[in-house]
Amino acid sequence: MNHILKSISFIFHPLIMPILGVIFYFSKSPRFIPIEIIKNKLISISILTLILPILIYYLLKTLGKTKSIYLKTTQERILPLGLNCIIIYLILKRVFPPTEILELYFFFVGILLSTLACFILAILKFKASIHMIAISGVLMFFIALSIHFSININGTLALMVIIIGATASSRLHLNAHNFNELIVGFCIGFFPQLTLLNYWLV
Template identity: 25%
Template sequence: MPYKIDYTRLAHGISWVLHPFLLPVYMIALLLTATTFALFPANVKFYLLWVILLYAVLIPVLALGVLRSLGRISSYRVDDRRERLLPLLVGAICYLLCAITLAKIPSVVFLRKFMVAAACCEVLCLVVSLRWKISLHLTGMGAVVALLVVMNIAGVGHMLIPLSVAILGAGALASARLYLGCHNGMQVLAGFGGGFLVATLAMLFL
């Protein structure tokens, strides 16, 4: 009997693997292994990884737990547009705090810029969510693709393979979100395009 693919489970798996909370972790791992950051001492690498995990993952996840316990959000997926405002505000503040913390190390200015770009993307989603639902997943992927493009242009590292993987991942993620009925085509396109544009401008000018 031929194996039948469970597309719903696959779509959920892609959505979790490429969740916005995890994207900064993937990027810091890439930066610390495939760029000039790989030359940093082990203790500096550990510090950078810990700072990213703290501000981009642990605090936002804990904030979601608090908001859920207080009844401010009905689900950890935060599918309701109106329930996204507080989590997005918390996310923006966390990314800014992360950027401020990283500013203590002048040699990681590129990483600091990425955190500022991530904060700007959170603000973009916050403003849009006041009136309309935008894909947070694709906004994050747009920012990742923008970072890799800028890295290639700036010569920070040879990112053609990671860039190709990110673009394919963005396509798979868009398909997954559409298949699950979480968003329509315009919301997915606006998320990716908005994340790419805002992140690019933030990294170049902020």
């Protein structure tokens, strides 16, 4: 059981959540988007949200700015979260500007707001669960897309709820977070996406 719970934290790592949301959007959107554009967007997002953060982590570890990939202390979190805010800002400017795909633009605006909130809390010595922030944000985005495109994705949403429960259990079991940190993380991820629906959900 211990190995299973550890695996859950790795499988549903926060780094994969943004690209998961983008893939889901392209797979469900009824709009015609040329395949070349989709490929270019996915490559760009993979580099900026997955490969680049991993390289930054190893650089910070080499420089002695962080001790482990788990970012166990709030002090270790501050610099990676700050750099991640810059990366997301670049995505909003270069990959998903508001003049192209509005839904994905606001999806990443929500991610930026959540990351900023987590960054501020880290400065204030509170360690919100980044796992819960990422997963809850994607869940709200999926719900919004189901309404926006009038599609039935109840099975996907049910699976996401199960994943959230499993991830929360994993983080508690590993003593990575307490209950309050998980709840705050969920709210930080969920509510920015919910609030931004006013700007794109029609």
